Amino acid sequence: MRYRVLSAAAAITVAGLALTGCSGGGAAAPATESGERTITVVYQKTAAFHQLDDLFQKVKPEFEAANPGATVKLQPIESEDQYFTKLALMNGSPETAPDVIYEDTFQIKSDSAAGYLLPIDDYVANWADWSQFYDAAKQAGLGDDGKTYGVSMGTDTRGIYFNKDIFAKAGLPSDWQPKSWDDIITAAEKIKAAVPDVTPLNIYGGKAAGEQTSMQGLEMLVYGTSSTLYDNDAQKWITGSKGLTDSLSFYKELYDKGLATPLDLALDPTIGSRVSTELIPQGKVAMAIDGSWLPGGWMTGDHAWPAWEQTIGLAKMPTQDGADPGATSMSGGWTLAVGSQTKHPKTAFDFIAMALNKENTLKYDTENSQIAVRDDVATSQDYLGYNPTFKFFADLVKVTHFRPATPDYSQISSALQQATESVITGDASPEQATKTYDDALTKIVGSTKVKQGD
Amino acid sequence: MSTFAPSPLRSAPEGAGRRRGGTLRSLSRSTPLVPAIILLVIFLVGPMVFALWGSLTNAALTGYRAAKPQFIGFDNYVSLFSDPDFWSSVGLTLSFVFFSAIIGQNVLGMALAVLTRAGSKILSTTVSTLVVISWVLPEIVAAFALYAFFSSDGTLNATLNSLGLGSVSWLIDYPMLAVILANIWRGTAFSMLVYNAALAEVPPEIDEAAQIDGTNSVQRFFLITLPMIRRSIATNLMLTTLQTVGTFGLIWVMTGGGPGTRSSTLPVLAYQEAFKFAQVGYGTAIAAVTIVLGAVFAAIYIKILKPEVES
Numbered sequence: 192m193r194y195r196v197l198s199a200a201a202a203i204t205v206a207g208l209a210l211t212g213c214s215g216g217g218a219a220a221p222a223t224e225s226g227e228r229t230i231t232v233v234y235q236k237t238a239a240f241h242q243l244d245d246l247f248q249k250v251k252p253e254f255e256a257a258n259p260g261a262t263v264k265l266q267p268i269e270s271e272d273q274y275f276t277k278l279a280l281m282n283g284s285p286e287t288a289p290d291v292i293y294e295d296t297f298q299i300k301s302d303s304a305a306g307y308l309l310p311i312d313d314y315v316a317n318w319a320d321w322s323q324f325y326d327a328a329k330q331a332g333l334g335d336d337g338k339t340y341g342v343s344m345g346t347d348t349r350g351i352y353f354n355k356d357i358f359a360k361a362g363l364p365s366d367w368q369p370k371s372w373d374d375i376i377t378a379a380e381k382i383k384a385a386v387p388d389v390t391p392l393n394i395y396g397g398k399a400a401g402e403q404t405s406m407q408g409l410e411m412l413v414y415g416t417s418s419t420l421y422d423n424d425a426q427k428w429i430t431g432s433k434g435l436t437d438s439l440s441f442y443k444e445l446y447d448k449g450l451a452t453p454l455d456l457a458l459d460p461t462i463g464s465r466v467s468t469e470l471i472p473q474g475k476v477a478m479a480i481d482g483s484w485l486p487g488g489w490m491t492g493d494h495a496w497p498a499w500e501q502t503i504g505l506a507k508m509p510t511q512d513g514a515d516p517g518a519t520s521m522s523g524g525w526t527l528a529v530g531s532q533t534k535h536p537k538t539a540f541d542f543i544a545m546a547l548n549k550e551n552t553l554k555y556d557t558e559n560s561q562i563a564v565r566d567d568v569a570t571s572q573d574y575l576g577y578n579p580t581f582k583f584f585a586d587l588v589k590v591t592h593f594r595p596a597t598p599d600y601s602q603i604s605s606a607l608q609q610a611t612e613s614v615i616t617g618d619a620s621p622e623q624a625t626k627t628y629d630d631a632l633t634k635i636v637g638s639t640k641v642k643q644g645d
Numbered sequence: 646m647s648t649f650a651p652s653p654l655r656s657a658p659e660g661a662g663r664r665r666g667g668t669l670r671s672l673s674r675s676t677p678l679v680p681a682i683i684l685l686v687i688f689l690v691g692p693m694v695f696a697l698w699g700s701l702t703n704a705a706l707t708g709y710r711a712a713k714p715q716f717i718g719f720d721n722y723v724s725l726f727s728d729p730d731f732w733s734s735v736g737l738t739l740s741f742v743f744f745s746a747i748i749g750q751n752v753l754g755m756a757l758a759v760l761t762r763a764g765s766k767i768l769s770t771t772v773s774t775l776v777v778i779s780w781v782l783p784e785i786v787a788a789f790a791l792y793a794f795f796s797s798d799g800t801l802n803a804t805l806n807s808l809g810l811g812s813v814s815w816l817i818d819y820p821m822l823a824v825i826l827a828n829i830w831r832g833t834a835f836s837m838l839v840y841n842a843a844l845a846e847v848p849p850e851i852d853e854a855a856q857i858d859g860t861n862s863v864q865r866f867f868l869i870t871l872p873m874i875r876r877s878i879a880t881n882l883m884l885t886t887l888q889t890v891g892t893f894g895l896i897w898v899m900t901g902g903g904p905g906t907r908s909s910t911l912p913v914l915a916y917q918e919a920f921k922f923a924q925v926g927y928g929t930a931i932a933a934v935t936i937v938l939g940a941v942f943a944a945i946y947i948k949i950l951k952p953e954v955e956s
Contacts, residue, residue: 207911273920275707276920280706280920296705301707301708304709305705305707305710305711305712306711386947389898454904455796455797455814456797460901512763540652598707599708601708601923602708605922605923609922612904612905613906615903616903616907618906618907622949634724
């Protein structure tokens with residue numbers, strides 16, 4: 192270990208020295224917005240997510256033609272679960288820090304607090320298109336200091352996808368709509384009995400699935416109980432939450448009864464891509480709690496699945512016991528942001544403005560099944576007529592929830608994932624896992640920022 | 646100490662001028678060492694001090710604590726030592742080292758070395774080549790190969806199925822067994838090569854003399870051969886142990902430290918805390934503990950080696 196760590200550290204230091212040597216302290220150079228300049232765009236690309244790459248491949252030549260001297264360097268990070276880590280490490284040094292960043296809304300507060308992002312208030316103020324963005328979308332791009340750090344690309348909601356063919360075999364209706372968590376369990380048991388080689392339900396539960404476990408999994412449950420994770424008014428995190436224990440008990444029941452995705456798949460880092468490209472299309476899973484963007488991957492691209500419209504049914508995620516408003520959902524969304532260490536902030540913002548103009552937003556929001564947050568896109572016929580699921584998922588906006596917007600959220604989210612995995616692997620009971628989460632939470636935010644829930 | 650004490654007494658009457666000259670000479674003689682010392686400080690001492698310092702802060706990968714980490718003294722260590730996950734991780738690391746390096750790689754490596762010396766030329770060349778291939782493979786390639794072997798629809802289960810035996814989720818139900826076997830598979834070649842070289846150095850005359858005295862081959866191995874190569878054994882134990890304590894890629898690719906924390910050895914736990922949960926300071930504290938653990942092993946082996954070195 193010693194030798195390994197040291198030789199790795201030595202290698203990194205050498206690389207670092209080499210890089211600084213080459214650049215000659217370029218970090219101090221003043222911003223240049225004309226002449227030869229290169230902006231680096233960093234974003235995620237996976238087997239199931241190619242739409243953003245498609246968008247940037249289209250925008251790059253257009254932008255370079257419109258801005259002589261500017262070169263756009265596209266730098267996709269092809270990783271399911273390591274995107275945030277790699278991004279944070281790139282932001283750690285001026286030599287690798289990107290100019291334009293594909294940034295999840297939940298990371299904006301923590302990454303702006305870390306000093307990785309540049310406030311863009313001055314730029315958006317002079318951007319004619321900015322008035323088209325909904326207030327909620329503008330809100331999503333704010334940092335803890337109230338400044339704007341990201342331009343929203345669209346938002347999303349979550350619901351239950353189900354396979355109507357499998358449901359028919361199990362004697363379940365094609366317009367199935369569960370009223371409570373118990374209804375989901377009942378349906379899953381019927382499927383297990385009638386079609387034993389199919390996984391009844393996929394609900395993300397492993398650490399490897401990252402934010403999907405927090406959001407498409409645990410939070411879809413917690414926000415359907417009478418508890419919450421964070422008290423917005425008191426600005427305190429909740430400990431000892433009954434809703435959290437109940438949600439974890441739901442996981443436990445699913446796994447105890449063999450109704451959920453087997454652990455060897457559920458804990459695999461590729462589970463996120465496999466659900467949409469493999470498990471659902473091949474009819475290996477009957478129900479999947481997942482995000483509104485899935486149909487985007489079935490309509491075009493390498494994993495196109497033309498039969499999806501006949502096969503897939505959609506149901507709203509019920510609240511725990513049917514309490515009002517009867518359904519729940521979670522919303523997130525991604526933004527484009529400018530890196531704080533850019534030497535060409537205006538060029539970087541101009542790239543964002545072009546990538547998210549009306550035409551390009553329409554392209555991205557339709558192809559990636561996003562809920563549009565630009566008024567001119569959201570109301571256009573081209574958008575509304577593109578995908579038959581848009582209405583279903585847009586209606587969920589009425590019952591949706593947003594993740595707690597604090598700089599600590601991303602770390603707390605990891606603690607939620609750890610709690611969930613410990614329950615589905617049988618390492619901890621729901622009560623123990625809640626206790627472990629409470630301890631981790633208190634360690635992260637401090638004992639003055641938590642309060643006992645009910 | 647006693648050998649140094651008289652020297653000032655002897656040099657004192659010779660005058661201060663000479664002494665200064667001696668110091669100057671010894672300084673100038675060590676000048677060629679300066680670049681090496683500077684490199685050592687930068688690349689060896691520097692990162693270690695930096696890591697120790699990092700483990701005393703609450704540095705994070707993102708959020709306010711990424712911009713302005715605070716010095717928090719030994720808080721990371723206090724919460725580390727009171728965390729049951731940490732102790733289970735120490736236990737897993739020790740069992741990983743004991744079963745895969747100390748027992749697995751060493752015993753199997755020795756057995757292979759002895760058997761290939763006894764076997765026919767063709768057989769021993771073939772076996773050695775096969776074993777060395779797994780050693781030559783880059784870690785990540787070997788790790789993926791082993792993942793493919795052990796995974797639920799992998800080679801091992803396919804073989805078991807074709808024999809009419811049921812399949813087992815090796816990486817889920819027996820994660821430690823899987824990574825221990827994987828590390829043995831990957832590392833045995835090193836021990837085999839070391840022991841091959843050591844056995845070749847044992848003079849055949851001693852063996853023959855013992856044979857004439859009426860010993861059988863098992864007695865000769867344990868009473869003659871092993872004691873004669875025990876320096877090689879200690880060196881090999883030290884190298885394989887230190888290499889195994891730091892094994893990360895193999896475990897990370899195969900199980901990701903899971904399910905839960907059931908195969909999270911210290912390096913995996915450190916990575917998880919630092920880069921997945923963004924607690925860089927806390928992760929660094931785990932890495933520091935890992936360094937200490939490696940140092941303890943090294944000290945034990947050096948202790949074993951020492952009488953041999955002096956004699």
